Structure formats: structure tokens, C-alpha cells
Amino acid sequence: MPTAAITGANRGIGLEFARQYLADGWRVHAGARRPEAADGLAELASDALVVHELDVRDRARIAALAAALDGEPVDLLINNAGVWRGGLELHGRFSDELWLEEFEVHVFGAMAMCQALAANLAAGGGGTAVNISSGNGCFGWTDKSPDYPYNSTKAALNMLARGLSVDLAGDGVVVANLSPGFVATDMTGHASGLTPRESVSGMRKVIAGLDMGKTGAMWRYDGGAMPW
Numbered sequence: 175m176p177t178a179a180i181t182g183a184n185r186g187i188g189l190e191f192a193r194q195y196l197a198d199g200w201r202v203h204a205g206a207r208r209p210e211a212a213d214g215l216a217e218l219a220s221d222a223l224v225v226h227e228l229d230v231r232d233r234a235r236i237a238a239l240a241a242a243l244d245g246e247p248v249d250l251l252i253n254n255a256g257v258w259r260g261g262l263e264l265h266g267r268f269s270d271e272l273w274l275e276e277f278e279v280h281v282f283g284a285m286a287m288c289q290a291l292a293a294n295l296a297a298g299g300g301g302t303a304v305n306i307s308s309g310n311g312c313f314g315w316t317d318k319s320p321d322y323p324y325n326s327t328k329a330a331l332n333m334l335a336r337g338l339s340v341d342l343a344g345d346g347v348v349v350a351n352l353s354p355g356f357v358a359t360d361m362t363g364h365a366s367g368l369t370p371r372e373s374v375s376g377m378r379k380v381i382a383g384l385d386m387g388k389t390g391a392m393w394r395y396d397g398g399a400m401p402w
């Protein structure tokens with residue numbers, strides 16, 4: 175039974191990843207900041223689903239997850255947890271505190287997760303780590319919405335995959351950034367025709383097709399390469 179670990183799995187894209195991998199027969203370690211309020215995950219309850227209390231800004235919680243998974247191969251890590259604060263992201267509006275929070279979630283948290291689960295990913299011949307990033311973190315993206323904290327931290331997240339793809343290649347671990355598209359979730363006010371189901375189905379196909387020849391790059395949910 176292949177195994178996935180997913181951050182921010184209690185709603186939106188992360189919850190849909192959990193739903194689809196469980197339906198496909200995977201074991202899923204789902205991170206949620208408040209498991210007791212993770213109603214979507216509760217609906218998916220089964221022997222194959224393990225819910226972990228996980229705030230990726232909290233190193234102790236990441237260490238606790240790594241300890242719980244000690245010795246267990248992880249085929250797929252999905253760094254999905256994310257924050258976007260709408261109008262508070264704009265010029266003259268954002269605070270250092272918000273910017274730091276987004277660095278802590280998108281960059282420090284994702285890196286800490288990769289490091290904490292590196293041995294699990296290497297076990298069993300090499301797994302895959304993907305970061306759910308955004309076109310907003312890419313110079314080549316045409317939507318020029320100036321969301322300073324979000325865009326700059328997603329750009330930094332994108333660069334993590336470059337380094338990790340080199341450092342983890344010896345263990346056979348593939349690393350990639352994914353752009354989910356503009357998806358109807360709480361983050362976007364559900365103002366999109368692209369459903370989590372469609373986006374995640376597409377990203378799962380992309381993930382299934384990743385190999386060492388594609389490591390360190392960024393891909394759209396529909397399989398296209400992202401210019402970053």
C-alpha cells in the first residue's frame with residue numbers, strides 16, 4: 175500500500191488529495207492544525223487514514239510527525255499548507271508579521287517537512303516530494319497581481335525544489351513544484367470554475383508521471399510546464 179503525507183489536509187486542495195489517494199488505496203497521513211475540527215477528514219475516516227495535529231510553523235509538531243512515521247516509507251510528501259490574505263497582501267497594506275507568517279508556512283515549513291521526512295522518502299527506493307506552489311511565484315506568469323507576501327514566498331518555495339532535487343537525488347527522491355490552477359476553495363472564495371476534484375486529478379496524473387528526468391522543475395495541474 176503506497177503512503178502519502180499531506181500538510182493542510184483538512185480542507186480545500188489538501189483534503190481533496192487525501193480523498194483521492196484514499197479512494198485509490200493509499201495510506202494517508204493527513205496534517206491538520208486542529209484535528210478535532212477537521213470535519214472533512216472525519217468523513218473520510220478509515221484504517222488507511224491517520225490524522226496528525228500539524229501546524230507547519232511548529233517544529234515540535236513536525237518532529238512529532240517524523241517520530242510517529244519513524245521507519246515507515248513515505249512514497250509521496252505533499253507540502254500543501256498555504257496562506258493568502260487577499261487585500262492585506264497589497265502595497266502599503268501588508269505587515270512584516272503577515273510576510274513572516276507566509277515565509278514560515280510556505281518556505282520554512284515546507285523545507286522542515288522535507289528534511290523531517292527525507293529518510294522516509296528515501297526508504298523503499300525513493301519517493302516524491304511536491305510543493306503546491308503558484309503561478310504567482312513565477313516571473314513568467316502573466317497574471318501580475320502584486321500580492322507581495324504571497325508571491326515572494328511562493329517564489330522562494332519554488333527555489334527550494336531546485337536545491338532539494340540536487341540534495342535528494344542520491345536517495346532517488348524526486349522533487350517538484352506544482353501549480354494547481356485557480357481553484358474553487360476557501361482561499362479563492364470559491365470563485366472559480368475549476369474544482370478541487372479536477373485540479374487534484376490533474377496533479378495526481380502529473381505526480382504519477384514524475385521521474386528523475388523531471389526533478390527540480392515546476393508543472394501545471396494539466397501537465398504543462400510552468401515558466402518560472
Ligand SMILES: NC(=O)c1ccc[n+]([C@@H]2O[C@H](COP(=O)([O-])OP(=O)(O)OC[C@H]3O[C@@H](n4cnc5c(N)ncnc54)[C@H](OP(=O)(O)O)[C@@H]3O)[C@@H](O)[C@H]2O)c1
Nearest residue numbers: 182185186187207229230254255256308356357359360361
Ligand atoms: N486555490 C487556488 O486557486 C490556489 C492557487 C494556487 C496555489 N494554491 C495553493 O494551494 C494550497 C492549498 O490551497 P487551498 O486553495 O486549498 O487553500 P485553503 O482552502 O485556504 O486551505 C489552506 C490549508 O492550509 C492550511 N494551513 C494554513 N496555515 C497552516 C499552517 N501554519 N500549518 C498547517 N496548515 C496550514 C489550512 O489549515 P486551517 O484550516 O487550519 O487554516 C488549510 O488546510 C496552498 O499552498 C495555496 O497557496 C491555491
